Amino acid sequence: MPPTLFGIDKARSLYISTKSLKLASIPPLDITDRISMLSVAAGLRPVGLLEAEGLQLSQVRDALIDVGIFTWIASSREGDKVLWLATNAEDRKRLKGTSPSEEEIGRSLSYPECCVQDNEVRNNVLYTQPDDAMEALKNVPRSAEKFLFVSHVACSGCLNSEESPTAMMNSQLSSLVQEIDSRMHEVALAIAEATGELQDEGQRSQTIQKIMRLHQSLFSGKSAI
Ligand SMILES: [Zn+2]
Secondary structure: OOOOOOHHHHHHHHHHHHOOOOOOOOHHHHHHHHHHHHHHHOOOOOEEEEOOOOOOHHHHHHHHHHOOOEEEEEEOOOOOEEEEEEOOHHHHHHHOOOOOOHHHHHHHOOOOHHHHHHHHHHHHHHHHOHHHHHHHOOHHHHHHHHOOOOOOOOOHHHHOOOOOHHHHHHHHHHHHHHHHOHHHHHHHHHHHHHHHHHHOHHHHHHHHHHHHHHHHHHHHOOOOO
16 A cells, blocks of 8 residues: 555555454453554554554554554563554654653653643552552543543543543544444444443453454454444
8 A cells, every 4th residue: 555645544544454463362452552553544643552462563563664654663661562653754763762751652642631640640659659559540440431442541630521632532533433444433332331341240251252252353344243
């Protein structure tokens, strides 16, 4: 595919060429990384980061390069391989070979400033007051359920407003996915809903099977909904 496609056409072309590749074995992470990649290709943000364990990373990288996206592999703080992507060479030059702080990563990925700050506070609590971890992490499942199309954890302000920066970003990404493949949109919603049901311990193994089945349906083309 020539690297002259723009916006939605570029995202659609990337979606098709990576459709059979698994980005992560954990379904919600695979969906998050896929949407993250498409948002960069569509031009909704200049830089993206695929954080899952990098299944089939080299094929994904080839597909990104084919649509004219700049990529580089780096190590996460945990030592895992992650794949950065950018729509312009300047961002790659600025970030490649550096060890950006979490705050810098959040800003590079166009996360709302309120959520970047909130993430700093949360990390600080986790490192210094582990007894308060449950309270500090309370927004994580809420955010994943309410704003399933974004890759960051929304702050309380964003979670409590329908017009917050995260709410707007989520709706923009939701429309993008809907436009590229309405079935993927449906599967993403169903996986997020089922992930919320994991809290029911008695149903856990059935729920996990349901999530895996839904995820698999993205690759097989057969409906699981
Ligand atoms: Zn926020």
